[in-house]
Amino acid sequence: MxxxxxxxxxxxxxxxxxxxxxxxxxxxxxxxxxxxxxxxxxxxxxxxxxxxAFSFRRDGLTVDNGQHVYLRCCTAYRWFLDRVDATALAPLQERLDVPVVDLDRPAGRRLGRIRRDALPVPLHLGRGIAAYPHLSLAERARVGRAALALKALDLTDPALDDQDFGTWLAAHGQSPRAVEALWDLVGVATLNAVAGDTSLALAAMVFKTGLLSEAGAADIGWAHVxxxxxxxxxxxxxxxxxxxxxxxxxxxxxxxxxxxxxxxxxxxxxxxxxxxxxxxxxxxxxxxxxxxxxxxxxxxxxxIGTAPILNVHVVYDRKVLDAPFLAALGTPVQWVFDRTAASGLTEGQYLALSQSAAQDEIDAPVAELRERYLPELERLLPHTRGAQVRDFFVTRERTATFAPAxxxxxxxxxxxxxxxxxxxxxxxxxxxxxxxxxxxxxxxxxxxxxxxxxxxxxxxxxxxxxxxxx
Structure with missing residues (x-):
């Protein structure tokens, strides 16, 4: 044009x-x-x-409409934070570290982590993937081979946009379990779609830039206010x-x-x-x-299609989560963030659940969502058992993003x-x-x-x- x-x-x-x-x-x-x-x-x-990406007041708390994070590779947004004098208010992790709890295990609840070492690409993720307990040894090895194949893709090739990421992953040896426990764990949160509904071009851009460009590219930052x-x-x-x-x-x-x-x-x-x-x-x-x-x-x-994001907000009368955030498998819960300090809450703990690609739930009544998610939080966070729920509400962004189809x-x-x-x-x-x-x-x-x-x-x-x- x-x-x-x-x-x-x-x-x-x-x-x-x-x-x-x-x-x-x-x-x-x-x-x-x-x-x-x-x-x-x-x-x-x-x-x-x-x-x-805004906030509102509710019963004395300041609530974000949804949880937003950025990565160290997001150089333009980091410039924006600097330009408005906000860098110190939205710091980055020193090093990528994501707790991942799997509830769908024969032995019960199991904790794993996605994290990097201070090594050059691609060795920075090697030990973390090798120790990731939510995949078998064979699946971990195939993840490494798929990552190298992904790194070799030419992002300027327009043909990539005509393919879906799920088909590409299957063709490169990724099992449904590997897609759920790794590729979609990251991809759904960043792309707002599961692998099968996502353009290979966009998925390759996310993974190549975030995980395979520089060692610290995927370190996570979020607003502490x-x-x-x-x-x-x-x-x-x-x-x-x-x-x-x-x-x-x-x-x-x-x-x-x-x-x-x-x-x-x-x-x-x-x-x-x-x-x-x-x-x-x-x-x-x-x-x-x-x-x-x-x-x-x-x-x-x-x-250009749109995709929704549902955010579930729960205020407990006591602390139930020790980490600033975690991801989950084997449950409808995707990501949980501690927003206690940012909201101004002085007693108890306020958790925000970020549910991307929420087409099936975006219009569900609050009572139905409460019945679904509170028991799942009890499974995910043992300290919630016996804790009192002081408030439960949802925020809905029906057209949160464009659909990356x-x-x-x-x-x-x-x-x-x-x-x-x-x-x-x-x-x-x-x-x-x-x-x-x-x-x-x-x-x-x-x-x-x-x-x-x-x-x-x-x-x-x-x-x-x-x-x-x-």
């Missing part, structure tokens, strides 16, 4: 860009443009920033300091391009005039706002459109990453870079510092 450069206008003309959407993609684009000296207005329909502190509070402070005008509760109804090349962005209360517009909203909303001719096949945006790559547009001065951002755009915070930030960078090129503005050096770290 092409994008003709806008006519050069001296700096004194005060170029103006409107960013529509205040999630991570929109915030990133706004900061990048402002850092380059562009006047920016950010419009967000919700009363807060942060998109689908509410997400709203990072993605709303500190982000808004950074936007204010950069001179961005931020308007929340301001939903864009339409936009159009004038004969002189400027854009009009219409909201119920005001019309904004801009030299460039960045649409950083979900794909369906983008489709509805796109002017005619902006994309060759705008209907493809509606073909085979063929999705051809549906994801780039940042540039055929309408001069109009750019797209969002984790669903063509970043090469699945729908993660990393993808959202990268998309904001891509849109800002394209807009700056057309506006004749130099790229701010600190915006692209993460590329040097990648």
């Amino acid at each position: 092409s994008d003709e450069a806008l006519p050069h206008v001296p700096d004194s003309a005060g170029r103006h860009t409107v960013v529509v959407g205040g999630g991570l993609a929109g915030i990133t684009a706004a900061l990048a443009l402002a850092d380059a000296g562009v006047r920016v207005t950010l419009l967000e329909g919700r009363p807060r920033l942060g998109g689908l 509410p997400l709203g502190d990072l993605h709303d509070g500190l982000a808004r402070k950074a936007l204010d300091a950069a001179g961005v005008r931020t308007e929340t509760r301001t939903r864009v109804a339409s936009l159009d391009r004038e004969p002189d090349g400027t854009w009009r962005v219409h909201t119920p209360g005001e019309t904004f005039t801009a030299d460039a517009v960045v649409l950083a909203v979900p794909q369906r909303e983008t489709h509805d706002l796109l002017p005619d001719g902006a994309l060759d096949a705008p209907g493809r945006l509606l073909e 085979p063929g999705v790559a051809r549906l994801r547009p780039g940042a540039r459109t055929k309408s001069p001065g109009l750019y797209l951002a969002g984790a669903w755009t063509a970043t090469g990453w699945p729908a993660t915070m990393e993808s959202a930030v990268r998309s904001g960078v891509n849109a800002a870079d394209a807009a700056l090129d057309a506006l004749g503005r130099p790229r701010p050096r600190r915006l692209f510092a993460f590329e040097e770290a990648a």
Whole structure:
């Protein structure tokens, strides 16, 4: 797709860009443009920033709508944290270490770990896989061979996107048990789909980048404070300091391009005039706002599927989990995180269960989910037996991510459109990453870079510092 450069206008003309959407993609684009000296207005329909990674108040606690983590290889999101002065609030593990409890064992509950050593790739995972008790010796050996085959894949080969990861794993000797206990354990959490429903291209990207690029690439980081502190509070402070005008509760109804090349962005209360517009909203909303001719096949945006994430929140009257998080096998429970300190709870313990690829449960009644998950937590965490449940509630993100199905790559547009001065951002755009915070930030960078090129503005050096770290 092409994008003709806008006519050069001296700096004194005060170029103006409107960013529509205040999630991570929109915030990133706004900061990048402002850092380059562009006047920016950010419009967000919700009363807060942060998109689908936000917090809310409930009975005196600050609750995240869902658990979000990142990896050391997520260099763009790490740049974002640094840019909003939040790095210390979302630290990384010193070294990858994931406790994995298997409940479906003849001998009963068994604990294993996925962890790395301080050795170069691929030796960094060798001892951890060799000692992983949830696979047989033969399965562990076949995992190593599959990992080497995965490392050899060419991520630029478009044919990978037409294949599903599950079929590829089976063809490379991976048993159903190995898929469940290792590949899906990681893949479902990062891709929001099981291997059989996932593009080989996206799965290969995740595993090659996260586990097979650098020894520390998969070390896990997470916010030790509410997400709203990072993605709303500190982000808004950074936007204010950069001179961005931020308007929340301001939903864009339409936009159009004038004969002189400027854009009009219409909201119920005001019309904004801009030299460039960045649409950083979900794909369906983008489709509805796109002017005619902006994309060759705008209907493809509606073909990008979505996938849900269910989050189960349980507050106990006592401490029942000693680790900051764990993963589980042989139970509907996938990942459990301790959110006690971050929520402000002073007595007892607050656990958050992150349930990805939750198509079968996303609309289940709370009472049904309570009957299902509390007994499973008793099986998983023995200290819950006899503990009192002070609160149980769920949060649902029905369209949490785009579905990483085979063929999705051809549906994801780039940042540039055929309408001069109009750019797209969002984790669903063509970043090469699945729908993660990393993808959202990268998309904001891509849109800002394209807009700056057309506006004749130099790229701010600190915006692209993460590329040097990648």
